[in-house]
Structures are given as structure tokens and as C-alpha cells.
Amino acid sequence: MNKSITIGILSIQGDVEENVSAVQQSMDELNIEGNVIPIKDMSKIDMLDGLVIPGGESTVIGTLLFLDESQKEILRNKILNGLPVLGTCAGLIFLSKRAYDKRLGDTKQHLLELLDVTVERNAFGRQYESFENQLSVPAIGDDLFKGVFIRGPVITETGNDVEVLCRLEEKIVAVQQKNILATSFHPELADDYRFHKKLIELCLSYNESKSM
Amino acid sequence: MTISLIPSDRKLKDESISPEDQNKRIKGSILVKRGFAHMQKHGVIMDVTNVEQAQIAEDSGAVAVMVLDKLPFDVRKAGGVARTAGVKIIQDIMDAVSIPIMAKCRIGHISEAQMLETCGVDMIDESEVLTPADEVNHVWKWDFTTPFVNGAKNLGEALRRVEEGSSMIRTKGEPGTGNVAEAVNHIKILNREVRSVRSAYIDNDNQELIRLSREFKVSLELVNEVGRLGRIPVVNFAAGGITTPSDASFLMRLGCDGVFVGSGIFKSEDPALRARAIVLATTFYDDSKVLLEAQKMVDEKNSLLGLDTKNLDLRMQERGPQI
Numbered sequence: 133m134n135k136s137i138t139i140g141i142l143s144i145q146g147d148v149e150e151n152v153s154a155v156q157q158s159m160d161e162l163n164i165e166g167n168v169i170p171i172k173d174m175s176k177i178d179m180l181d182g183l184v185i186p187g188g189e190s191t192v193i194g195t196l197l198f199l200d201e202s203q204k205e206i207l208r209n210k211i212l213n214g215l216p217v218l219g220t221c222a223g224l225i226f227l228s229k230r231a232y233d234k235r236l237g238d239t240k241q242h243l244l245e246l247l248d249v250t251v252e253r254n255a256f257g258r259q260y261e262s263f264e265n266q267l268s269v270p271a272i273g274d275d276l277f278k279g280v281f282i283r284g285p286v287i288t289e290t291g292n293d294v295e296v297l298c299r300l301e302e303k304i305v306a307v308q309q310k311n312i313l314a315t316s317f318h319p320e321l322a323d324d325y326r327f328h329k330k331l332i333e334l335c336l337s338y339n340e341s342k343s344m
Numbered sequence: 345m346t347i348s349l350i351p352s353d354r355k356l357k358d359e360s361i362s363p364e365d366q367n368k369r370i371k372g373s374i375l376v377k378r379g380f381a382h383m384q385k386h387g388v389i390m391d392v393t394n395v396e397q398a399q400i401a402e403d404s405g406a407v408a409v410m411v412l413d414k415l416p417f418d419v420r421k422a423g424g425v426a427r428t429a430g431v432k433i434i435q436d437i438m439d440a441v442s443i444p445i446m447a448k449c450r451i452g453h454i455s456e457a458q459m460l461e462t463c464g465v466d467m468i469d470e471s472e473v474l475t476p477a478d479e480v481n482h483v484w485k486w487d488f489t490t491p492f493v494n495g496a497k498n499l500g501e502a503l504r505r506v507e508e509g510s511s512m513i514r515t516k517g518e519p520g521t522g523n524v525a526e527a528v529n530h531i532k533i534l535n536r537e538v539r540s541v542r543s544a545y546i547d548n549d550n551q552e553l554i555r556l557s558r559e560f561k562v563s564l565e566l567v568n569e570v571g572r573l574g575r576i577p578v579v580n581f582a583a584g585g586i587t588t589p590s591d592a593s594f595l596m597r598l599g600c601d602g603v604f605v606g607s608g609i610f611k612s613e614d615p616a617l618r619a620r621a622i623v624l625a626t627t628f629y630d631d632s633k634v635l636l637e638a639q640k641m642v643d644e645k646n647s648l649l650g651l652d653t654k655n656l657d658l659r660m661q662e663r664g665p666q667i
Contacts, residue, residue, distance in 0.1 A: 150382065154346070192405045236441075258445075258465075260372075260490055281376075
């Protein structure tokens with residue numbers, strides 16, 4: 133198997149460069165040939181074997197991407213049809229079906245409504261309460277993973293198809309629903325690329341199935 | 345790791361946090377503070393003075409709002425002493441929008457900064473827009489859990505602020521003038537100086553690197569980090585005089601990571617459209633078609649008329665401690 137894969141990073145707003153470098157690093161470590169391309173619209177979506185929706189402000193990413201409703205449908209259909217995607221922090225919120233804020237209630241923002249979870253935004257509090265904490269994530273190995281939570285959300289309800297990958301003090305902070313991986317924290321800042329490698333594994337099998 | 349951790353965390357060194365202590369939440373670490381700034385990248389942070397403006401900013405796609413008592417243009421007009429915003433306004437805005445909220449404290453004013461941290465703002469701007477409270481020292485920002493942003497006119501100034509614990513840098517420009525020329529000047533000076541550090545670093549010219557560190561009045565460690573990265577070790581935004589979508593795009597093209605807009609939006613006659621247009625121009629700064637569309641959304645007749653930066657009564661960029 134010597135195929136090359138292409139992974140897109142949604143580059144509307146947020147820590148795009150950190151995810152580009154995390155995916156590149158993961159490909160190097162796995163000895164996989166591939167390209168990482170930042171995308172700002174859906175014109176190159178058919179080239180992709182996977183997508184990362186980075187951290188940032190979920191309201192901004194949603195507002196700008198949905199200025200053109202057709203973009204939303206293209207992206208939704210692609211992910212519904214199996215395109216692997218990793219959403220970190222804002223990416224998790226953007227993928228989810230429902231989002232709310234303790235203080236403000238339903239945040240009435242644009243969401244992709246693909247990941248069957250309810251998300252509480254800024255669930256740990258404002259930036260003053262942001263933190264690092266070691267996490268146990270059996271699905272990616274025994275070693276602890278450094279979770280960097282920046283005004284991070286948590287998942288308060290999950291649907292039947294959603295597998296919980298990690299909890300922090302009973303709160304759900306990482307999940308997988310088939311081709312969708314999502315975290316409350318920022319694996320791109322952890323200097324540990326196991327989540328990005330897990331995405332690449334999904335991308336490899338997606339690429340296989342595409343060519344069949 | 346794509347967030348630089350140089351210079352190392354001055355605060356954590358004194359606290360004994362062992363990495364083995366798995367259940368301890370580490371708050372206010374350099375990674376958490378700089379990480380917050382990294383999440384603002386490619387975004388627009390808008391100056392606001394009330395709840396209504398904050399909601400317009402959020403709806404138009406601002407990545408955060410900066411709460412002030414008066415917009416920089418009005419600070420110039422009012423004269424007198426400019427201080428941090430009222431607590432009630434900050435709290436009302438916190439109850440109204442979900443995006444991060446920043447506020448300004450006077451340069452060196454540790455108690456205003458402490459008050460803003462306790463109040464819960466997400467980032468503190470130690471800003472020359474307000475009247476400096478200490479003409480000799482800036483705030484020692486490592487003591488704070490809340491991250492800081494500081495202004496800089498050149499690389500030396502940027503690195504001195506980073507060495508004091510700042511998590512984000514912005515150009516100073518000349519706020520409230522509607523004229524982007526000073527911000528352009530500052531980012532170009534900084535870029536030129538970064539290039540000279542980078543070339544000395546690539547050539548392994550240690551004598552030149554230490555000369556530069558003496559010139560900039562910062563540690564050799566920090567100058568070496570700039571050489572290794574080819575940029576400053578924290579996020580670098582544009583600020584001061586940005587008025588139109590093209591202004592925002594111009595500064596992004598000069599290598600800024602994002603944009604602060606002060607008087608440019610809410611001192612114009614078309615704030616809601618202009619806010620959205622500047623957001624679009626910042627995200628799609630390198631797409632000439634989107635930029636044209638964004639520029640079409642604003643009417644030049646509605647722009648803040650502005651001030652000539654050569655004949656200002658008050659040059660904000662020059663006030664405060666010189667080192």
C-alpha cells in the first residue's frame with residue numbers, strides 16, 4: 133500500500149497552522165505519504181480523504197461557512213457519506229447537533245448537526261479556568277494524553293451511535309461516531325499526535341473504500 | 345509542539361507542580377495562556393463600549409470583543425485621563441455574548457489588571473490607548489492567570505513584553521486616527537528585524553545574535569527562539585487605525601495573524617455591515633474576489649474621516665515606559 137492521502141484543514145478561523153503541522157508530523161511518524169491543504173471553501177472537498185475542523189471560535193467558523201447555504205450541504209453530505217473528520221474544541225461544537233451556554237442558554241449558532249451529542253459551551257468557565265490535565269484515553273493507548281482545555285466545551289448528552297473515548301471527572305470530553313472524532317480539548321497543542329494518527333487511520337480506510 | 349514555550353514559565357517554576365500529579369488541573373500555564381491567543385488567529389477583535397455594539401460584533405463574526413469606556417477616537421477628543429472600563433458594562437456584555445471578552449488596563453496598573461482578572465475577562469490588554477499609570481514599569485504578567493496582550497512598534501519592544509509574560513503582541517499603530525500607516529510601519533519594522541535575526545541564526549553567527557539581544561534589551565534565549573521560528577514566539581495581531589476591509593487584508597498580507605479594529609467600526613456610519621465586511625476581508629485576505637465583495641459592502645462616505653498621524657496632539661504609541 134503506497135498510496136498518497138490528502139487531508140484538509142478548515143481554515144476559516146482558529147489554530148489552523150498547529151493542525152497542519154500536527155497532521156504532517158503524524159504522517160511522517162506513520163511513514164505515510166500525503167498532503168495537508170488548508171481549505172476555505174468546498175471547491176477542493178472531493179480531493180480530500182479527511183478533514184480537520186480546528187479550534188477557534190465556533191460562532192465565527194459557522195457564520196462564515198454558512199454565508200452560502202450550498203457550502204453547508206456539500207460539507208454535510210460529504211461527512212454523512214463517510215469523509216473522516218476530526219473536530220477539536222470549536223470543531224466539536226460545530227459538528228454537534230445541539231449547543232448551549234449555561235449563562236446564555238441556547239446559543240442559536242450555525243451547526244453542522246452531524247454528531248449526535250449536546251454540547252455545553254465554555255463548560256469549565258471563562259479563560260481564567262482554562263487548564264491542562266492528564267487524560268486517560270484507552271482507545272489511543274495506555275499512556276496518558278495531555279489535554280489542553282481552552283474555554284473548552286463538554287458533552288452533556290450522547291446518542292446511541294456515539295462512543296465515549298474519554299471522561300474527565302465524569303464529564304465527556306472525547307467521542308467517536310463512526311467517521312467523526314471530536315474532542316473538547318486541543319490535541320494539536322499536546323505534542324502528542326495520537327488523535328491525529330487515529331484520524332489518518334480512518335482516512336486510509338476511507339481512501340481504500342473510495343477506490344474500490 | 346507548535347506553540348513556543350520560550351521564555352519558560354516564570355510562574356510555574358516557583359510552584360511545585362509535578363507532572364506525575366495526574367489529577368491536578370494546571371491553570372494559567374504558558375501553554376494555556378498562549379493557547380488562548382492562538383485560538384484568536386485569523387479573526388477580528390472589535391472594540392465595543394456597550395451591549396448593543398457587542399451583539400453586533402458577535403453577529404458579524406468577531407472572534408472576541410474588547411470592552412472600553414470610550415473608543416480611541418473619543419479618548420482623543422475627550423482629553424483628560426483614560427481609565428479601564430466600568431465593571432458593570434463588562435459584566436453586562438459577559439451576560440450578552442458567548443465570544444471571549446477582553447478589556448484594557450492602564451500600562452503598569454497592577455490593580456486595574458487584578459480587578460479585570462477577578463471580574464473574569466478572558467484577556468487583558470495593557471494598552472497605550474489608556475493613560476499610562478507607571479512611566480517606568482509595565483505589569484509583571486507572569487503573576488497572572490489571565491493572559492495579556494501588549495502593543496509594540498518593533499521587535500525589541502515586542503520581545504520585552506513577551507519576556508514580562510505577555511501572551512500576544514499587536515502593533516501599536518495610532519489608534520483612533522482611522523489611518524493605518526503607523527500600523528503598517530510597525531509591522532514592517534518588526535518583519536525587517538525578524539529577518540535580520542533569522543539570517544544571523546541560520547549563519548550561526550552567535551556574536552551577531554548576542555549583539556542583537558543587547559540592542560533589543562532582551563535575553564539571548566529569546567532572540568535565538570525568534571531565529572529558530574523566523575517569527576516572534578507569540579501570536580502577532582495588527583491594531584491601530586484599521587478602518588476598511590482593504591486595510592484589514594493589507595495587514596494580514598504583511599504577516600499579521602489577525603486584526604484588532606477600534607474606532608474603525610463603531611465610529612463609522614455603517615457599523616454592522618462594516619464589521620461583517622472586515623471579518624470577511626480578514627479571513628479571505630488573499631482572495632481578491634472576496635475582498636472586492638467585502639469592500640463593496642462599505643461606502644467610503646461612511647468611513648471614519650480620520651486624522652493625519654503627522655500632526656497629532658497625542659501620539660499614543662510613544663507614551664508609557666520606554667524600555
